[in-house]
Amino acid sequence: xxxxLNGFSTGDPAIAKPNVGAADxxxxxxxLIVGCGPAGLTLAAQLSAFPDIKTRITERKSGPLEVGxxxxxxxxxxxxxxxxxxxxKVLKEAYWVNEVAFWRxxxxxTGLHRADRIQDVEDDLSEMPHVIxxxxxxxxxxxxxxxxxxxxxxxxxERELIDLTTDPEADYPITATFSCPxxxxxxxxxxxxxxxxxxxxxxxxxxxxxxxxxxxxQLWGVMDVLAVTDFPDIRLKAAIQSADHGSVLIIPRExxxxxxxxxxxxxxxxxxxxxxxxxxxxxxxxxxxDILAPYQLDVKEVAWWSAYEIGQRVCDAFDNVPxxxxxxRFPNVFIAGDxxxxxxxxxxxxxxxxxxxxxxxxxxxxxxxxxQASPALLHTYSEERRAKAKELIDFDRDMARLxxxxxxxxxxxxxxQGYFKKHGxxxxxxxxxxxxxxxxxxxxxxxxxxxxxxxxxxxxAPVIRAGDGKSMHLGHTLKxxxxxxxxxxxxxxxxxxxxAPIDGLCSYLARAPDSPxxxxxxxxADIDSVIDLRVVFQTxxxxxxxxxxxxxxxxxxxxxxxxDYEKVFCPDLKNGPDIFNRRGIxxxxxxxxxxxxxxxxxKVQTLSDFTGLAQFFDGFMTSA
Numbered sequence: 297x298x299x300x301l302n303g304f305s306t307g308d309p310a311i312a313k314p315n316v317g318a319a320d321x322x323x324x325x326x327x328l329i330v331g332c333g334p335a336g337l338t339l340a341a342q343l344s345a346f347p348d349i350k351t352r353i354t355e356r357k358s359g360p361l362e363v364g365x366x367x368x369x370x371x372x373x374x375x376x377x378x379x380x381x382x383x384x385k386v387l388k389e390a391y392w393v394n395e396v397a398f399w400r401x402x403x404x405x406t407g408l409h410r411a412d413r414i415q416d417v418e419d420d421l422s423e424m425p426h427v428i429x430x431x432x433x434x435x436x437x438x439x440x441x442x443x444x445x446x447x448x449x450x451x452x453x454e455r456e457l458i459d460l461t462t463d464p465e466a467d468y469p470i471t472a473t474f475s476c477p478x479x480x481x482x483x484x485x486x487x488x489x490x491x492x493x494x495x496x497x498x499x500x501x502x503x504x505x506x507x508x509x510x511x512x513x514q515l516w517g518v519m520d521v522l523a524v525t526d527f528p529d530i531r532l533k534a535a536i537q538s539a540d541h542g543s544v545l546i547i548p549r550e551x552x553x554x555x556x557x558x559x560x561x562x563x564x565x566x567x568x569x570x571x572x573x574x575x576x577x578x579x580x581x582x583x584x585x586d587i588l589a590p591y592q593l594d595v596k597e598v599a600w601w602s603a604y605e606i607g608q609r610v611c612d613a614f615d616n617v618p619x620x621x622x623x624x625r626f627p628n629v630f631i632a633g634d635x636x637x638x639x640x641x642x643x644x645x646x647x648x649x650x651x652x653x654x655x656x657x658x659x660x661x662x663x664x665x666x667x668q669a670s671p672a673l674l675h676t677y678s679e680e681r682r683a684k685a686k687e688l689i690d691f692d693r694d695m696a697r698l699x700x701x702x703x704x705x706x707x708x709x710x711x712x713q714g715y716f717k718k719h720g721x722x723x724x725x726x727x728x729x730x731x732x733x734x735x736x737x738x739x740x741x742x743x744x745x746x747x748x749x750x751x752x753x754x755x756x757a758p759v760i761r762a763g764d765g766k767s768m769h770l771g772h773t774l775k776x777x778x779x780x781x782x783x784x785x786x787x788x789x790x791x792x793x794x795x796a797p798i799d800g801l802c803s804y805l806a807r808a809p810d811s812p813x814x815x816x817x818x819x820x821a822d823i824d825s826v827i828d829l830r831v832v833f834q835t836x837x838x839x840x841x842x843x844x845x846x847x848x849x850x851x852x853x854x855x856x857x858x859x860d861y862e863k864v865f866c867p868d869l870k871n872g873p874d875i876f877n878r879r880g881i882x883x884x885x886x887x888x889x890x891x892x893x894x895x896x897x898x899k900v901q902t903l904s905d906f907t908g909l910a911q912f913f914d915g916f917m918t919s920a
Contacts, residue, residue, distance in 0.1 A: 297381070298862065301854040308444075310381065315347040315446035324468040326665050328486035329353040330499055332360070332451050334431065335633030335650040336492030337438035341380060342658035342776050344445035349665050351447070352484060354455040354474060356493075360439060361432040363600045366647035367556070368393075368547065369434070371417060372725030372753065373648045374424035376655055379776040379895065382437040383424070390427035391550045393417075397529040398713045401539035407590050408536065412713060416533065420878070421724055423756055423769050429550050431647055455482065457493065460502035462616075462629070469628060488661060490630045492654065497635035503616045505631070507638060509609030509689065514696065515561040517580040519601035520554055527591040530555060535716070541586040554599060559583050561603070575603035608689040608696075611636040614653075614678040626671035627678070630657060637685035639692040648725050649688055653681050655776070659893035662778045668816065668826060673735070673916050680730050691722060726753065730896060734915045739908075741901040744887035745785070746880030753895050754783075757875040758868035760837040763861030767868055770832065770875065774895045779828045780913075784903060785876065786833045787886040792845040792864075797886060797903040798831055802846035804906050805829060811906075812913040818920040822853040826920075827913075830863050834876060834883065837866035 299309040327343055329336045332355035340353045369377075369386065377383040397413045417426050442449040458481070459473040468485035476482055491499020495507065523530075534546040542560035549556055559580050577598045585593050613619070614636045615627035633650030657677045663669035698715050721727045730736045730751040738750050748755060756771025774781060782805075790796040805813045806823075816826050831849055833840055842850070842864070849863045867874030876883055890899040890912060901908050 298860075301858060302856070311444040312446045314448055321352075323350070324485040324487075325350045325352045326487050327351045327661060328470070328472055328484055328489045329492060330457050330472070330489065331355060331492035331494060331497075331633075331635070332357070332435070332453075333492055333494065333633055333650065334366070334434060334438075334647045335635075335654045336490070337435055337442075338376075338651045339490060339492065339632070339654035339658045340449060340451075341438045341441040342655065342778075343662060344442045344447060344449045345777055346662055346666065347446035349662060351449060352452065352486075353442075353449070354452045354457070354484075356454070356456040358454050358477075360451075361435050363430070363432060365602070366431050367428050367549070368647070369427050369429055370645070370648040370723065370725035371422035371424045371426055372728070373651055374427065375422060375753070375756070375771065375895070376651065376776075377437075378424070378772055379774055380438075380441060381775070382441070385437055386427065386429055386434070387425070389433060389550055390429035391548050393426040393428060393533050393547075395532055396716070397532045397534040398716075399529070399534060399536040400710075401537070405539050408538065408588070410529065411710070413529075413532070414717065416720075417724055418720060421721060422726055423771070426724060428547055428556075434647070457498040460489065460499060460629070487665070488628050488630070490632060490654070490657065490661075491635045492632050492650075493635055495634045495638050497631060499629065500611065500631045500635050503629055503631070505611045505613065505636075507609035507611055507636070509607065509638075514563055515575075515603065515605055517559045517561055517575055517583070517601065517603045518556065519559070519577060519580050519584075520549060520556050520599040521581075521595045522553055522597040522599065523555060524594045524596065525588075525592060527588055527593065535713075536587060538587045538589075541583070541589075544584055544587045557584055559587070577601050607638060608693050609638045610682070610685045610689050612682075614682050614685075615674070617675070622675055627674050630674075630677060632657060632681075636682075637688065639689060645688055645692070645723065645725075649684065652684070652725070652728070655894050656681055658776075659778045663893075666778075667918060669916050670918060676733050676735055679733060683731065684728055691719065695719075726755070728752065728896075735892060735898050736896070737899045737912060739899070739901065741887065741899070741905075744882045744885060744902065745889065745900050748879050748881070748887075748889060748897055748900065750897050750900055752897060754889070754891055754897055755879060757878045758871050759832060759865040759875055760868050761862060762833070762837045762840050762842060762864040762866050765837060767870070770830075770865060771895065773830060773862075774891065776893075778893050779824070779826060780893060780898075781889075781891040782827060782829045782909075783889040783891055784829065784831045785881045785887045785889075786831060787903075788834050788883045790886065791833055791835050791840060792831075792849070794844075798833075798849075799846050801888070801903050801906075802829070802848040806846075806848045808906065810910040812910060812917070815910075815919050816913065816917050821920075823848070823851050824853070824860070824863075830865065832865045832867070832875060835866060836869065840864070840866055 326349045343351045393416045398411045399408045400411045454477040455474040461471050470486045470489050472484045474482045491497050531548050537543045545558040547556040581595045616629040617625045617627045632653035736751045756769040759770045786798050805811045888903050892898050
């Protein structure tokens with residue numbers, strides 16, 4: 297974490313100085329977020345980093361979430377939390393899902409046996425684990441970021457959206473009307489609106505969209521319990537398929553004692569809904585006992601419970617522009633999370649995919665609102681995230697079907713286990729691959745970094761920061777601050793000397809008229825304020841001569857012109873293969889990665905393809 301750039305100050309560096317020029321709360325806003333779920337708070341936390349963007353977020357409930365619903369946090373989400381600065385807090389409190397046990401009926405048809413016990417996340421899938429933590433705590437961490445931001449952003453609770461209208465000719469084209477607890481209404485005018493208001497989204501309905509899909513008609517119950525049991529794997533994630541009583545998924549919770557159980561109930565009939573069955577905690581406990589028999593389960597306390605039916609639904613679009621009009625119109629109303637896709641919770645993707653939606657959208661909105669990018673950039677949100685939602689729906693449908701299957705033999709029972717192993721990368725959240733677009737360009741350069749794929753998130757690896765010898769992960773330098781990154785991997789003869797490829801790249805970026813840094817950095821701003829260059833050399837960090845590096849790698853910044861010594865890295869040679877070997881980077885030629893503000897790789901190219909680099913950014917950026 298860097299601070300003191302513009303002067304020494306005491307206190308918590310995570311608390312920004314307040315924006316004394318903040319507008320009145322009754323003024324129109326740049327962005328209105330409807331809903332304080334994980335999608336809404338991810339977006340609000342990201343936009344709160346920009347003092348020049350006025351954001352409001354509303355919530356129909358009376359206050360912050362107290363009891364979590366979706367509590368599984370994928371590896372990719374922890375990577376994202378690191379970008380926001382609170383991954384360590386999550387990892388300290390959470391239950392770490394290290395292994396998974398699979399239980400099936402004995403060959404005799406009675407009782408259960410452990411069929412297998414496997415590692416939950418394969419090695420080097422991510423430097424982050426899969427964990428379980430109350431959704432409410434994740435919300436707390438986001439709320440802390442918002443209230444510590446320059447604009448001191450706080451949600452407006454007890455605001456229920458009742459109407460949303462659009463006037464394309466107005467400076468603030470969207471008008472949202474809310475009902476307030478005192479019986480009055482409040483009107484908010486906005487440039488952009490994002491509906492994170494759940495499966496019954498009013499924003500979605502105002503756009504004329506529907507959630508489309510089928511319900512599996514399978515009823516499930518879920519409960520968080522404090523219990524005494526002789527079931528040996530109660531502190532492991534465990535999938536139990538009984539012969540005659542259905543299935544249960546055990547998810548240990550944080551704190552060492554609490555356990556969540558997803559319990560299969562009967563199929564719904566006709567027009568029956570979950571609420572029609574009269575499910576009670578006592579019913580769930582009884583069903584869990586039947587499935588776990590002959591093991592005993594003595595539930596001492598039910599901390600939370602619910603019943604739900606499995607359904608997989610998705611919207612045709614995640615914004616308010618019909619496909620036929622995309623060439624003429626730019627979107628200004630969006631939906632995210634459960635407002636545009638719903639599915640069962642057992643794959644552990646609900647909260648994770650919702651947060652990924654708005655992490656994708658947030659930097660794009662900020663870029664457009666700050667005048668850095670064309671509004672055409674906003675079309676990529678629906679294109680990218682709807683494709684991911686459809687993949688999730690297909691995956692969830694298969695997962696739910698296999699989990700509920702009544703196995704006739706060991707071979708059939710093993711299908712679920714095999715499916716789980718096969719799709720472990722997907723459930724970890726690291727398999728997202730965005731199709732080519734104006735911000736994701738596939739090409740011949742991919743051969744230069746075979747393990748860092750265009751369209752996928754930057755797969756981190758250990759490095760040594762040259763300036764201070766700190767061992768760290770390269771991916772942890774990618775913060776949620778809206779900046780693009782250029783990550784240059786030097787060839788095997790390049791140590792930053794004059795005339796070498798890195799020197800040539802730095803000279804171009806610092807001086808050429810068509811350089812993205814020259815064209816898109818506002819006058820008077822720090823040189824890395826829009827596009828941030830980082831370099832990884834192959835030499836040992838103790839042998840690298842910092843004093844001879846190009847000046848762009850030691851930029852002077854802030855009002856005092858202080859030097860930033862955190863742009864240069866070298867391989868970590870202590871912890872297994874170095875980053876060049878781990879990620880398949882061409883040692884002879886090196887490589888240049890263009891990384892989006894959401895940590896996804898937009899382009900892989902040679903270090904000397906200056907024309908290609910300029911053309912990429914010219915496709916959507918606007919000159920400073």
